[in-house]
Every structure is written in C-alpha cells, then in structure tokens.
Amino acid sequence: MCQREGLSLQRGMNFQANGRLSIILMSRRPNAPYNDSITDNGTTLIYEGHDEPKSKNSSTPKNVDQPEFLPSGRPTENGKFHRAAQDYKAKLREAEIVRVYEKLFSGVWSYNGRFHLVDSWTEHDGTRNVFKFKLHAIEDDARDEFEHSPELNHRRIIPTNVKLEVWKRDAGQCTKCGASDELHFDHIIPYSRGGTSVTAENVQLLCARHNLQKHDRIE
Numbered sequence: 001m002c003q004r005e006g007l008s009l010q011r012g013m014n015f016q017a018n019g020r021l022s023i024i025l026m027s028r029r030p031n032a033p034y035n036d037s038i039t040d041n042g043t044t045l046i047y048e049g050h051d052e053p054k055s056k057n058s059s060t061p062k063n064v065d066q067p068e069f070l071p072s073g074r075p076t077e078n079g080k081f082h083r084a085a086q087d088y089k090a091k092l093r094e095a096e097i098v099r100v101y102e103k104l105f106s107g108v109w110s111y112n113g114r115f116h117l118v119d120s121w122t123e124h125d126g127t128r129n130v131f132k133f134k135l136h137a138i139e140d141d142a143r144d145e146f147e148h149s150p151e152l153n154h155r156r157i158i159p160t161n162v163k164l165e166v167w168k169r170d171a172g173q174c175t176k177c178g179a180s181d182e183l184h185f186d187h188i189i190p191y192s193r194g195g196t197s198v199t200a201e202n203v204q205l206l207c208a209r210h211n212l213q214k215h216d217r218i219e
C-alpha cells in the first residue's frame with residue numbers, strides 16, 4: 001500500500017501527507033488499538049483519534065485524553081482533522097478527502113477507498129476523552145480521482161468478514177494472474193449496477209493491473 005502513496009506510512013493519521021490527500025489507517029481486528037467502526041449500512045466510518053505518543057513523561061497513553069495540540073501549540077493529527085471537519089461543518093471549506101486503508105492482518109492492508117470527512121467530536125470512553133471522526137465513503141471512487149461532490153450517493157464498504165473470507169478463498173492472489181502484491185477487493189458486479197458487498201460471492205481479489213483493465217472495460 002505504501003507504494004501507491006509514495007511515502008512510508010508510520011502513523012495511522014496523516015493529514016495532507018506530502019501536501020496531497022489525507023490518509024488514515026484503520027483496523028477492526030479484535031486486538032486493534034483503536035475503536036473504529038462502520039455504520040449506516042456500510043457507508044459511514046467512525047474513526048477514533050490517536051493517543052499521545054508513548055513518551056518520556058512515563059504517562060500511559062490509554063489513560064490520557066487524546067491530545068488536540070502538541071506542547072508547542074501546533075495541532076496534532078487529531079487537531080488537524082478536527083479543524084478540517086469543523087471548518088467543513090461551518091461551510092468554510094469543502095470536505096477533506098481522505099484515503100482509508102484497513103489492516104486485515106499482519107502485513108496485509110486493504111484500500112477502502114476515498115471518504116469525505118464530515119464531522120468530528122470528542123467523547124468519554126469510560127477512562128478519558130477520545131476524538132471521533134465521521135467519514136462518508138465516496139461513491140464510484142475508481143472513476144475519477146479528482147471529481148468530488150458531497151451530493152454523490154455513498155458507496156458501501158466491503159465488510160471485514162467478507163474480505164477475510166475472500167482473501168482465504170482466493171489464497172491471497174489475483175484471481176486472473178496469481179500475483180500477490182498490490183491486490184484490490186473487486187466487486188464482480190459493480191455496486192452501481194446492483195452488485196452486493198455483503199457476500200463473498202460477488203467479491204474477488206485482483207491485482208492493480210487487472211483491476212485497472214476491468215475498469216477500463218466498463219468505461
């Protein structure tokens with residue numbers, strides 16, 4: 001996944017990384033460090049903000065409010081995404097576009113597509129305050145990298161359990177050529193034509209090349 005972005009992603013949240021689109025990494029694995037969830041029938045991601053880094057002052061990050069600002073007064077990644085979401089709500093800007101990657105298991109990431117960042121807030125998780133970010137999946141993401149309109153209908157995210165089932169069935173390889181890198185989860189019948197995301201039968205693994213070929217053919 002990092003090849004696609006042209007940078008090495010060490011952090012889970014990357015606001016306008018390299019001056020381009022923002023990127024977040026999510027996980028819904030049982031042992032995931034943050035509580036990310038999919039709601040509204042698969043079209044909306046609620047993403048949890050990130051803790052202050054483990055550090056010198058020996059505090060336990062999970063017991064401390066997630067920070068909005070660094071000691072220097074500059075915003076953290078939480079703070080940058082929060083500012084963008086609040087400015088969008090105040091109609092001061094367009095919705096920030098965010099690429100979302102999901103960790104399926106160790107070393108295997110899936111691209112969940114682009115999302116609009118539409119809201120943010122803090123809430124108490126029982127121990128401390130955490131940031132929450134609301135993102136809507138952008139429909140027909142593959143069609144046009146640069147066109148974006150909040151009026152578009154929302155694309156559905158393939159559920160994690162379906163991805164895991166497809167990954168196992170297709171043995172972690174492109175179903176056309178057997179390549180095992182740059183893999184994408186492809187709807188056999190596109191969602192826009194009534195294909196479903198919720199069963200493995202309509203989803204297959206394709207490498208980047210075969211994924212692009214298929215989209216070219218549909219166009």
Ligand SMILES: [Zn+2]
Pocket residue numbers: 174175176177178179206207208209210
């Ligand atoms: Zn292939």
